Amino acid sequence: MIQMIKNLSKEALKEYYQELKSKYEEYKAMGLNLDMSRGKPCQEQLDLSAKILTVLNDSEDCISKDGTDCRNYGVLAGIVEAREMFAELFDVEVDETIVGGNSSLNMIYDTICRAMLFGVYGGEKPWGQQGEIKFLCPVPGYDRHFAICEAFGIKMINVPMTPTGPDMKIVKEYVESDPQIKGIWCVPKYSNPDGITYSADTVMALVDLEPAAPDFRIFWDNAYAVHYFADEDDKLVEIMAELKKRGKEDMLFMYTSTSKVSYPGAGVGAMAASKNNVQLILKQMMPQCIGPDKLNQLRHVRYFKDATGYKQYMKKHAAILRPRFETVLETLKRELGGEDIAHWIEPNGGYFVSLYVMEGCAKRVVSLLAEAGVKMTSAGATYPYGKDPSDSNIRIAPTYPTTDELHTAMDMLCLCVKMAAAEKLLEK
Amino acid sequence: MIQMIKNLSKEALKEYYQELKSKYEEYKAMGLNLDMSRGKPCQEQLDLSAKILTVLNDSEDCISKDGTDCRNYGVLAGIVEAREMFAELFDVEVDETIVGGNSSLNMIYDTICRAMLFGVYGGEKPWGQQGEIKFLCPVPGYDRHFAICEAFGIKMINVPMTPTGPDMKIVKEYVESDPQIKGIWCVPKYSNPDGITYSADTVMALVDLEPAAPDFRIFWDNAYAVHYFADEDDKLVEIMAELKKRGKEDMLFMYTSTSKVSYPGAGVGAMAASKNNVQLILKQMMPQCIGPDKLNQLRHVRYFKDATGYKQYMKKHAAILRPRFETVLETLKRELGGEDIAHWIEPNGGYFVSLYVMEGCAKRVVSLLAEAGVKMTSAGATYPYGKDPSDSNIRIAPTYPTTDELHTAMDMLCLCVKMAAAEKLLEK
Numbered sequence: 001m002i003q004m005i006k007n008l009s010k011e012a013l014k015e016y017y018q019e020l021k022s023k024y025e026e027y028k029a030m031g032l033n034l035d036m037s038r039g040k041p042c043q044e045q046l047d048l049s050a051k052i053l054t055v056l057n058d059s060e061d062c063i064s065k066d067g068t069d070c071r072n073y074g075v076l077a078g079i080v081e082a083r084e085m086f087a088e089l090f091d092v093e094v095d096e097t098i099v100g101g102n103s104s105l106n107m108i109y110d111t112i113c114r115a116m117l118f119g120v121y122g123g124e125k126p127w128g129q130q131g132e133i134k135f136l137c138p139v140p141g142y143d144r145h146f147a148i149c150e151a152f153g154i155k156m157i158n159v160p161m162t163p164t165g166p167d168m169k170i171v172k173e174y175v176e177s178d179p180q181i182k183g184i185w186c187v188p189k190y191s192n193p194d195g196i197t198y199s200a201d202t203v204m205a206l207v208d209l210e211p212a213a214p215d216f217r218i219f220w221d222n223a224y225a226v227h228y229f230a231d232e233d234d235k236l237v238e239i240m241a242e243l244k245k246r247g248k249e250d251m252l253f254m255y256t257s258t259s260k261v262s263y264p265g266a267g268v269g270a271m272a273a274s275k276n277n278v279q280l281i282l283k284q285m286m287p288q289c290i291g292p293d294k295l296n297q298l299r300h301v302r303y304f305k306d307a308t309g310y311k312q313y314m315k316k317h318a319a320i321l322r323p324r325f326e327t328v329l330e331t332l333k334r335e336l337g338g339e340d341i342a343h344w345i346e347p348n349g350g351y352f353v354s355l356y357v358m359e360g361c362a363k364r365v366v367s368l369l370a371e372a373g374v375k376m377t378s379a380g381a382t383y384p385y386g387k388d389p390s391d392s393n394i395r396i397a398p399t400y401p402t403t404d405e406l407h408t409a410m411d412m413l414c415l416c417v418k419m420a421a422a423e424k425l426l427e428k
Numbered sequence: 429m430i431q432m433i434k435n436l437s438k439e440a441l442k443e444y445y446q447e448l449k450s451k452y453e454e455y456k457a458m459g460l461n462l463d464m465s466r467g468k469p470c471q472e473q474l475d476l477s478a479k480i481l482t483v484l485n486d487s488e489d490c491i492s493k494d495g496t497d498c499r500n501y502g503v504l505a506g507i508v509e510a511r512e513m514f515a516e517l518f519d520v521e522v523d524e525t526i527v528g529g530n531s532s533l534n535m536i537y538d539t540i541c542r543a544m545l546f547g548v549y550g551g552e553k554p555w556g557q558q559g560e561i562k563f564l565c566p567v568p569g570y571d572r573h574f575a576i577c578e579a580f581g582i583k584m585i586n587v588p589m590t591p592t593g594p595d596m597k598i599v600k601e602y603v604e605s606d607p608q609i610k611g612i613w614c615v616p617k618y619s620n621p622d623g624i625t626y627s628a629d630t631v632m633a634l635v636d637l638e639p640a641a642p643d644f645r646i647f648w649d650n651a652y653a654v655h656y657f658a659d660e661d662d663k664l665v666e667i668m669a670e671l672k673k674r675g676k677e678d679m680l681f682m683y684t685s686t687s688k689v690s691y692p693g694a695g696v697g698a699m700a701a702s703k704n705n706v707q708l709i710l711k712q713m714m715p716q717c718i719g720p721d722k723l724n725q726l727r728h729v730r731y732f733k734d735a736t737g738y739k740q741y742m743k744k745h746a747a748i749l750r751p752r753f754e755t756v757l758e759t760l761k762r763e764l765g766g767e768d769i770a771h772w773i774e775p776n777g778g779y780f781v782s783l784y785v786m787e788g789c790a791k792r793v794v795s796l797l798a799e800a801g802v803k804m805t806s807a808g809a810t811y812p813y814g815k816d817p818s819d820s821n822i823r824i825a826p827t828y829p830t831t832d833e834l835h836t837a838m839d840m841l842c843l844c845v846k847m848a849a850a851e852k853l854l855e856k
Contacts, residue, residue, distance in 0.1 A: 041500065072469065073466065103719075118579075144715065148715045151716075284579075288537040290572075294694065296694065
């Protein structure tokens with residue numbers, strides 16, 4: 001396309017649409033079965049961690065450095081060497097961490113569940129006994145965060161993302177005026193799906209919040225903390241240190257996991273929070289759990305050694321992911337660049353490329369793709385209640401397919417973006 | 429002792445008490461540090477499972493029999509071969525199982541949490557929206573069950589255990605008249621702490637219950653399903669099959685784990701329930717979890733092969749545990765047999781011996797032991813709210829100490845039982 005679609009005459013547009021459509025039918029006839037729907041590591045990435053399987057070889061290997069037999073019961077907060085590694089990654093103290101099972105999502109859900117039923121440190125009542133409570137949801141965002149709110153009947157309020165993080169003017173207005181606002185979802189680094197890292201100003205505005213609710217919490221889901229594939233890693237201000245300077249460290253819950261470092265199905269999740277928060281949470285966890293899988297924690301720490309080893313290891317992932325993201329970005333540029341029917345953000349890390357198609361076209365694009373055997377995340381999934389008010393955002397997850405599959409899927413995606421735009425323009 | 433303590437004159441009793449006391453002081457001077465407090469496997473038992481660590485050696489080993497890559501995300505209900513093995517153990521169908529992380533306690537807690545917040549299948553409202561709800565607690569029982577009720581504010585009602593299980597006349601009266609009764613705790617085989625296996629009549633009385641509450645559930649915590657150490661295994665009627673005959677299978681939640689088969693800290697927990705229950709639970713779990721640790725499930729199934737291999741394997745545990753239980757029972761018989769200041773049950777399996785000392789003496793016995801360096805489960809812990817109305821039950825957990833330690837600890841225990849009895853009799 002030399003000429004922009006939007007500038008075509010109706011006749012030319014019709015003709016152009018027919019061209020697109022016949023290409024689409026050709027693809028469709030190929031009976032494709034491609035999946036760009038979830039942020040799943042590909043097999044090549046999983047193979048990187050094969051040696052983690054054989055770190056523990058016999059009974060003597062199972063003793064932690066403080067003498068704990070990791071095969072037996074106990075140690076609710078996680079083994080000491082795992083807490084140390086995550087403390088370094090979170091930039092907090094060891095007793096400000098809890099290392100858990102294979103899923104940080106589970107730890108997030110359980111945190112909210114406890115807050116609903118029993119309350120958080122410093123709260124007068126459980127969240128669940130305070131009428132309708134609300135969470136701020138920077139959008140687009142992570143569908144599973146929104147699903148948790150929906151499960152607990154927590155009202156979600158959209159806050160637009162900007163290139164530097166959530167619109168902090170709006171966040172401040174809400175948080176400081178409404179005591180029913182109990183939380184804000186943050187994926188502060190290489191955000192899902194936009195790939196945006198919060199700027200220093202954004203983090204400072206967050207720590208300077210004076211919430212109307214004494215039991216307000218920032219949910220800092222640092223899922224992509226070490227997941228850059230560009231030449232340089234984005235810099236994220238250490239939020240806990242800034243909160244501590246202000247004596248406001250109880251306002252924060254942080255999470256991360258090794259899901260996209262070692263294995264999504266058999267990694268280690270961890271959280272960090274102030275000592276007050278951690279002590280209360282451990283007390284609340286007592287009836288639920290005797291201890292996490294300590295052998296898997298031990299496997300991970302012995303394998304990665306420490307936070308430095310852990311970060312270093314991610315270069316291997318970057319080498320696998322970089323060409324995949326390049327394919328996505330090059331195809332978008334080649335096929336949709338110059339057109340004003342789509343725009344996107346080039347991320348330096350994370351797991352997604354966030355594509356914005358012409359308003360009212362996202363659902364149509366995803367459904368055209370599905371019909372032709374290319375599975376995408378549902379349009380709208382990146383918004384609370386699955387409702388993208390502009391029906392514009394599409395999350396591209398380029399990690400799982402092979403590079404060949406990705407080329408085909410991206411060509412298809414761009415074709416469908418043009419088709420949907422043409423259809424929309426022809427309606428007028 | 430030839431003469432029974434209770435028949436001694438006051439003078440003779442005083443003299444006898446002084447003898448006991450000086451023996452006690454000798455023990456105390458030894459500075460012991462023994463632990464008979466928790467049902468923890470000993471190192472010898474843990475060493476049995478060393479080969480489970482090396483079942484999965486490289487990436488190719490990580491594929492489940494239906495082709496699932498167990499390293500990656502997904503499979504909320506557990507991998508198919510793990511579900512098959514547990515289905516056989518539970519005597520249910522595969523789609524009536526959920527295989528989880530390393531803890532069945534966690535699955536029990538989460539079941540109750542979901543019931544409180546969202547309700548169970550067939551319930552009109554969540555349990556948490558029905559005013560004060562209640563659970564029947566056969567006593568003595570498992571302290572961590574009671575802790576869950578306490579955490580959720582569920583009122584606990586004591587039901588006496590008989591040699592054949594809970595007193596079913598009382599259970600029936602409560603369950604059939606009071607819709608606020610939502611559950612009953614059952615450890616149906618080698619019960620914690622009494623080591624009692626429910627008789628066929630007891631199971632039949634349970635399945636014949638016509639609960640006043642449509643959302644009543646039997647919590648069938650079959651923690652010691654395969655844990656016999658006597659020559660013959662106790663027989664337990666398969667409750668699910670009986671419920672199905674009556675079309676009442678929604679009334680049951682079953683749990684078990686490999687905690688005391690492979691590793692307490694790194695085993696696999698599982699639950700079973702009707703299809704209706706399982707489908708609702710999986711739906712409710714969606715926002716909490718993407719999937720359990722599938723690699724650890726795979727390790728376990730590849731290691732044990734199937735339910736038969738699993739049961740066969742327990743003979744190795746039995747060989748380690750039998751002498752320990754013999755030590756406990758022989759010491760009790762030798763030191764307290766013939767006295768009517770204590771009685772106990774001889775179990776064929778499980779993890780405990782339940783000792784009943786003279787009324788009003790259990791706390792004193794445990795505190796005398798603690799003072800001399802022998803840690804026991806708190807007196808009262810086997811009752812709701814930690815309150816043993818008779819202050820009589822003491823749970824002995826003989827698995828963790830070495831046999832030598834056990835000899836000393838048991839001698840000490842019997843000594844303290846006599847001391848406390850003598851003190852009590854001298855008060856009169």
